[in-house]
Structures are given as structure tokens and as C-alpha cells.
Amino acid sequence: MAAKIRCHQLRINLSNGKVEEEVLPEQDVEMLIGGRSLGALVLYDEVPVGTEPLGENNILIFSAGPLAGTAALGSSRYCVLTKSPLTGLYLMAISGGHFGPELRKTGHDMLVIQGRAEKPVYLVISNGSVQIKDAGHLWGMPTDLAQEIIKDEIGDGKARMTCIGAAGEHQVPYASIMGERRAAGRGGAGAVMGVKNLKAIAVRGTKNIDVADPDRFRKAVKETIRKMAGSAQLSRMVKHGTVTFLDDLNDHGILPCRNFQEAQTEWAKGLYSGVFEDFIVKHTHCSPPCATRCSKLTLVRSGPYAGAVSEGPEYETLYAIGACCGIADMPALIEADYLCDRYGLDTISFGVSLAFAMECYEKGIITKEDTGGIELRFGDATLLAGLIRDTAFRRGFGEILAEGTRRMSQRFGKGSEAFAMHAKGMELGGYDPRGAKAGALTFACGSRGGCHHAGGYPWMAEMYHPDPKARFSIEGKGALVKRARERRVIADSSIVCTFPAILGYSDAELAGMLSGATGLDLSEEDMQIIGERGSNIERAFNVREGLRRSWDTLPERLLKESVPAGSTKSQVVELEPLLDDFYSVCGWDLKTGIPGQQRLNELGLPKIARDMRSVK
């Protein structure tokens, strides 16, 4: 049968209203599949070095994968690519929900948004049309209500949506993009959308999403369903979502508490899955097909937060706004999660930024004079609602918090940089790498900065390793992380969700599904090559922006301050040998961290190889 892999791109220029349809070069699509990798290539090609993230020339790519809208479990996803206002580097933010499949039903696999509308607008995209509509009345409106109003206005309750809140409008560099109750959270794609005056995108399509080889596809999907039914980890997730892992992370001394001052605490047990369970009112999912149902609808029924509802919080939020801020008050965290979604703030960056400010306050680096009178104490849950709103609207001390951890530490000085818990400007995800050393490479070398997204596989491999000391060793961690990155890239390019992809699918199974869907005949090795290609394109984007080995680093706290107590006691991160190892397995120059000519050419990326040769 004919290969069905095509990428239909829809390009909308908000400056002049021009709309273009394009089919991407077949060779690129076959080499990169879709989603994240293909988006990375478009970003690489179209966003020249030095582009201002919040300038008119930055672009915003919404990219779905060839599995979106098919029966592959966990495939209802899309990702957003842009140059990040938080890191100034490559950004990919990924989200579940109905937007990706619905976009494909309009006949498009990728949206590219260029330029900047003069006034707030929203887009309505259907099979054959793009409408640019006035959004003046929606500007300032919470994401949930704005989506509801738009559905009313276009008279289509089944339209699927992606939308920004006040944080995006005010260009908070860690503003998220919300689709229904799900976030493309990290790195500030919402701020890029905000500066473009784009409040929301509604899509509604009716086209069929066919697969090239239905028999092969069906067989591959069936096999994954069978296999996933037997996964113990996935069963745990069905019960408690991602929060199930919080218990283990604290027990192993990997849960960052009070801004990474501790990695295991008694009070964090207030965040355990057993506590969380009492607030779950419904087990749900991004959208079918999904067997994990990691999404938990939570509701607070009594006490000061009664009436608070969220779809979540998931683990990273309980880590960031919870453990990292010393807060183990589940109802307050459910409300905080909801508010971050409403106002469009990334929960990780908000939580870690607040934790940093709390430590600065604790150490006297900042005082009430700086906070506008707020006593910024670890553990004070009553601060959350007000500070979330203030941050999204950039006012009061929220104006400072909105800068994120890196800029705050530059502003505050006085040694605070040592415990500003970011990498390349992105606030770290919820794993203390002193307790699981591979995580050091995940954070230090992440294409988008201190990102949690690539971290799942390494920390699980380390935490659940039969040898309890293995996680403290640096041996073989370069290869482990390289493999994890590549697996994530190919999962994100397909796109399939982290959880089945990491905990369920083998590369062979993913290759089977992709082969069935696309008509390409992909092997397990092809998967790895595609992953490595994507990973290197991202690296090349960042190298072109100036990234060198010295940028691949971590906060001093992780390198020099050992964990004070618990299962990880006395550990620090030995970063330099880890980097040597990782660069070696990646084929990157040991001194500069620049991807090597030879490997790039082997990967079929000669243009990027040439570009890398010319960087100084």
C-alpha cells in the first residue's frame, strides 16, 4: 500500500491575515514522523538565531502526530513549539486532550502561527476555512470561561480549544496554553500566544483519519492493549494517577522539599496517594483512547477550600506548589491547581519560583519590603490563591514571581543563585538528581532546560533498580539518559502519551503502530534513529543560540550541598564526569557540547551538520 504519511501544514499570519496550506517535503516527514521532531525542524528552519521570543518574528507551531485520532492508546495529544521566553532556547510543550485529533480531522497536522494581530483575536479552524475573530471581549477572561463563551459564539459545543489566560496575556514567561482542563504547560508558550494577541484557537473537523495498513495497525494496537493490561505501574496510575509515585519518591529521598533543602520529609506524607485518594471523585482521561486514566477529577467538600475542583493536581504540581513550597495541604493545592489552570500559569515554574522566593525570605535576602508586606513562609498555604492571581496579572509581588527563578536570582543576588533551582532558566521538575544521578543529565542537558518531561524513564529505572545503590552511581548514566531522551522524542513525535510510551510500549510495538498508521515499514532501530535525529535538531537549535558545555549545568545546591538526611543523605551530583559520558555516547564534542559532524551526517542531517561546523 502507499505510504499515508503526509504532513499538511496550515500557516496563518496574524499580521496580515494570510492563510496558506502546504504539504511538507515527504523526505522530512519520513525522517521525523511528525509531532515534536517535525515541529523542531520547522522551528529550526524558520526561527533564525537571535529571534526575540516575544518579538513578532517568533512563531508558534501546534503539531499533532500521525497517531492522533487513531485507536492507538494515549495518542490524543498535540505539542506546541516555539522559542521560549523563559529560556530563550528551543521549546516544546506537550498536552493531552482533544485538540490534536480534532486538528487532524480538519485535514491538518500542523499549524504555524506567524506575526501578531493588532488586536486580540481568536481563530476558528474547520475543514475548509479559517476565521479570525475579534477577542477583545475575551481578553482578561479565565481560560475555562473563555472556552465556554467561544463555544457559545460559534454555536458548536463540540469544538476543541486551546486558549490562554491572564498569564499569557501579560506575557508571564511561564504562561501555559490550556486546552479544556489540560495544559501545554512549560516554558511560556502562552506568553508567545499572548504577545501575538491570540486568545484561543477553536478547531472542528469532520474528516476521517485513516491508517495506511489497517490490519497491521490493528494488530499492533491489540498487542499493546494486551501488554498494558499487565503493567503493574500502569495499574497504580489507574488508581492514583501520577501521584502514586510521590510516595516512592519521598521514601527514596528523591522528592524535592522546601526548595531542594531536603529530599525526604515526614510532612510530605500529607501529599501521599492515600491522602489524595480521598479527594478523587472521578477517574478520567485526556480523551479516548486511553487505558491509563491518570487524570483524576478532585473535589474538596469541606473546610476553607470547599467547592474547589480540579482535574489534578498531578504529581509535578504536588511537588512544585506542594513539597517544594513546604505545603502539604491537599485542599489548598487542589484550589491552587485549578487557579493556575484558570489563569494559565505553569504549575511547576510557579511553584519552584515561589519556593525560591520563600527561601530568600527565610534567609533574609528579601524582606517584607520586597514582598509588599507578605510574610513569605514555607508551608503557608493561604498565600497561594492570592499569589497565583497576582503572578498571572503581574502585580504586587506577583510581578517579581512572574520573572521566574533565574531572573529573580539575578535580581536578588546575595548568593541566591546557588539555590535558584532552574536549568537554563527552566525551573526543575520534581526529582532530586542527588538521589537519582541520571536525572542530573536529564535536567542539565534537556533541550528545553530543567524539564521533567524526559525524566520519567531514568528515574524509574534508577529508583526501581534491584541494586538500591545503583541510583547513586554515575556509571552508564549517559547511555541511560540518551536512550530515554530518544524514546521520549519518538513518543512525542508519534505522538503517544508518556505513560504508555514509557511504561507500556517497546520501541518495536511503537514501530508496529506507526508502520500500520503511516504505511512506512519502520523497525525498532528506525525508532531510535528518529529519536536521535529529533534530539540533535533540538540541540542544534540551542547551539546556534549560543549553548555550549558550560550551559549544561545545574544549581550549585545540587553540585555542592549534600542532602542532609534520609535515604539520599550525603549525596551530591558529580556533573562533569556525567557530562563527559553523555556527550561521548551522543557523539557531541566533549569540550563544546556541539553535536559532531559525523553523527549528524549519519543521521541524515547534512544541513545541520554544516550549520554546526560554522558556529563559533
Add this chain to the structure above:
Amino acid sequence: MAAKIRCHQLRINLSNGKVEEEVLPEQDVEMLIGGRSLGALVLYDEVPVGTEPLGENNILIFSAGPLAGTAALGSSRYCVLTKSPLTGLYLMAISGGHFGPELRKTGHDMLVIQGRAEKPVYLVISNGSVQIKDAGHLWGMPTDLAQEIIKDEIGDGKARMTCIGAAGEHQVPYASIMGERRAAGRGGAGAVMGVKNLKAIAVRGTKNIDVADPDRFRKAVKETIRKMAGSAQLSRMVKHGTVTFLDDLNDHGILPCRNFQEAQTEWAKGLYSGVFEDFIVKHTHCSPPCATRCSKLTLVRSGPYAGAVSEGPEYETLYAIGACCGIADMPALIEADYLCDRYGLDTISFGVSLAFAMECYEKGIITKEDTGGIELRFGDATLLAGLIRDTAFRRGFGEILAEGTRRMSQRFGKGSEAFAMHAKGMELGGYDPRGAKAGALTFACGSRGGCHHAGGYPWMAEMYHPDPKARFSIEGKGALVKRARERRVIADSSIVCTFPAILGYSDAELAGMLSGATGLDLSEEDMQIIGERGSNIERAFNVREGLRRSWDTLPERLLKESVPAGSTKSQVVELEPLLDDFYSVCGWDLKTGIPGQQRLNELGLPKIARDMRSVK
């Protein structure tokens, strides 16, 4: 052509899950048309004297009118009838929105809910089926989110909804029922729904709604459209909704301020339509067809309430939570309106109850000891959000506020009854009857208590009377109020919205539309008779419960305390002569207030006439 007037009733018993369909007796339907009047008759027949409002034997009727779902302007409405937990008497609460038309599309004109589910449930009603679904996970959830989740669950974004919030679940006697962003607000129908463990009703129908005589109907509708286009009052409402009248009411000394201590204030200008206008982001309506678009989507874009959005507040909310509580802070009131809707509280009863408590606090009748430490000062907008939540969840001082004004005054004593601004337990609407005397009868004799709903026509007639002193006179006010009541009853039975009905349609025009829709040949006089019938059925329901002349009264403040300043200075209400006049024109016994045999028989209500004869 054949008369098309039928009332298809769907009866659902939550105690045993039994569902029955019934067609109401044709004679009843022809005599009462539908909506409110027909619902009143069902209530009269099925809720025996002494029924406990929050007991299992109370019923809840959702009634649409014969115009719902047709092209008649303002006909997208439904009403809820039950015995009120606030007044212990007849209750009809009315709402705009899509629920009424959608119910009719399922082939039903009226729902009767009996019994009590063992556990929280919601109903899904479509053309041919009724499903009773578990709502355990939705119990405690705000109305907006619960509706969204239900739409997701039943996979139908176009289902129409009616739903309670925490206030209904906690049986607050002034809990509302919310449909989308609209309330059937008054008298605590939400508490009855709550005690029945019924969280929500979703309806979705596909049947056509035909009219009996399309030509006659179309002609009548066309005529009303032509006429309404020329209405100056409706033009004002298109611009500022009901808030447009707040300016005039204050200017005339009819706006109750600080719990009716004043009727005209300088600070209330902070609530004027010009201020309100700055927060309007969209002019909208309950649902088409509507030419008034009185519904204003408001948004706060900066300051401490930034991000607050509401569809409203409309006049009564700005009066009750605003002027009556001494609060002229528009952003705070937009947020308060939204919160009342989310948690399902009637804004009028909440506001007036709070105003009463504020005056008690001001006078030292209650202290911080009673309020749990809260300084309950007039004008303090920062109290609102917390007290709304506390009232809905019945906790802290909210437990007291949740009792409503009458019960609070009984609890507090110390003369506070004199300024407890309710009639028959229902908190008064936003018109000081000392400045527009007909309003005294509207409130004192309202079938559901101190209800604003029947008040529009009289106060407009008085306020805009060419003789500026006419409003202080008691001459002819009985006839004015009788006529206004009847006009409202027939409008609510059709159902058409207050605004076109009062400001646009004549009885003849309404008769024309109803004749076209139903195939009955109705005259202007028929309209008045139907209105009088409905009004007397309601009265009879209350008389049977014990209502006599002495119950038709008003708070002492209105009868004995004159207005201190402004255009209404020195006025009080002369209630007794007003009652004499009103009873006379109604044909009610002057001593007892019981409807007279003769008039009831003339109206074709012999059974009720017999019942009235036997009450003691």
C-alpha cells in the same frame, strides 16, 4: 385547525425510579395555558396543606410554556414550582435559558419530580428516555463545572442543564437552581432539589415544536418585533441591561440603600449604568429569540478582582449585594455575582440577609462574638467572597446568614424584626415602596412573598408617571397592582420574559401569539381572566396554608420610619387602606383576605371556591 394546546407531563419518582407520562386534562390546559398557572394548579392539587417543604412529599415542577421554542421574542424560559422552604408557601421561580425549549423538544412541557433519591443522582432526559445517573462525584461541585462534567459524561455538548450548587445541597432556604449562567433564583427551589438528592437535570430533544396556526402566529410575532423596535425602555436595556434603571431608582429615592435606611445616596452612583458599562465585554441573551439582550457579560481586567467574570450582575443583584449592603464596588460585585451563581445562592436573599446582619452589627444587636470575629460593616466588599462561600456551605457565620432574614431576626430579637426586610420570609426586591406606593402591595401580597418579579410594571408606571407626586399617592394602586400581577401571571404562563411582556407586548399581542401557537382563539379579555385565575390559585394555595390578611404585611421600617432624605423624604407606607383597595378589586374578603366564592366561580375554579369556603 385543531387546537394544539396540550401539556405532556413527565413524572419521575426519585424514591422508586418510576417514570410516567401523562397528558394533562385539556380543560385545565385551556384555562391556564401552561408555565406558571398550570404549574400552580398541579402544585395545588398535589401538595397538601402542611407538607414539609424539605420533606419527601414536596414536589418540584419544571414547567415550560406553549411559546417556548417558538419564534416569540423572549420565550426561552421555564419556571420551577414547589412549596418554598424560605416562606413555607407557594413558590414559582423563573429563569431564562435553553432549558425550557429543549425540554419541549423532548416532547414534554412539564416535569414533576417526586420523592427523594437515596444517593445523589442526576437525570438525563431525551426524546424517549429518562436515565437516573449517579452524581456522587458531582456532589459539592460548583454549578458551572458540574454542568461541564455532565456534558462530557453524556457525550453531548448541546445538552441543556439545570443544576444546584453547594447551597442547594446544604439546603440553604434561598438556594437557587442554575441553568447555564442563569438562575431560577428565588425562594429556595435549589434546597428542595438538594433534599431530593438531585444534582442536575440534563435534557436533549430533537422533536419539532410546531405552532397550530403558523400564519396567525407569524403575523403576531412580526407585529411585536415591529413594536418593540420602537420601545425607548427596551433600547436602554439593550445598552445596560436592567442596570439602566438603577440610575433612575436612585434619582427618584426608590433605591434601598444600607438595608432600607436610605432610599437615595450619593455613593450609590458608583453602581450607575455608566460605571457598569465599562465592565461589559459582550451583550448577550438567555437564548434566541430575544431582541432585548439584557444580559451583559462582564469582566474585571485589573485591580484585586481582576479575572472575575459574570453574566450580570443585573439590577437586583447590584441592589441587594450592592446598595443594600452599602457596597458600590463594581468589580467586587461582579465577583460576588459569579460566586453566588457557582454555589447556587439567590443573590437577592443573600444580599438582603447580609444587609440585615450588617445593621444588627452596626446597632450592637450582634457582635464579633456572634459573627466569629468578622467585623460586619456596611460597605466592606472584602467580606463578600468569604461569606458567600460560608453561606453556601453553611459554616461559620454563613450558617446564620443561611437562615435568611426572617429567621435571623427571630434569632437575634432585640427589635431587629422592625428592620428585617422581608415579606412572608422572602427578602424584598429592590424598590423602596415608600417612594412608589404600589410596590407596597406588590411585596405585601406577592404570592411568593416579598418578590420583585411582579414589581416591574407598577414601579415603572409610578416612577415615570407625568405627575411626579403620583407615586406617593395610594389612589388607584389596588387596580394597578392587580393588573400588574395578572399580566405577569399570563406572561409567566406563556412563558415570555418580563421585559418584552411588560415593556413591549400588549395583552392583545400576547393573545395573538398564543392563539397562533395553540390554536385557541384567545382575546385580550381571555388573557386577563387567565392571569386572574393563576393569581387566585396561588392565593388559594397560601390561604390553605394559613395565610390571612395579617400576613399581608411589611417590615415596620416601611410602615413607620419615614425616608430620611432625598426625593422620597418623609414618606411611609399607608398599608391598611392600600390592602382594602386591593382586596376589593380582587374580590377578596376584606377581613380575611380569602378569595371570594363568587369571583372564583366566575373564573371557573369551583373546586377552589369550595376549598376556600371550608378554610377556617
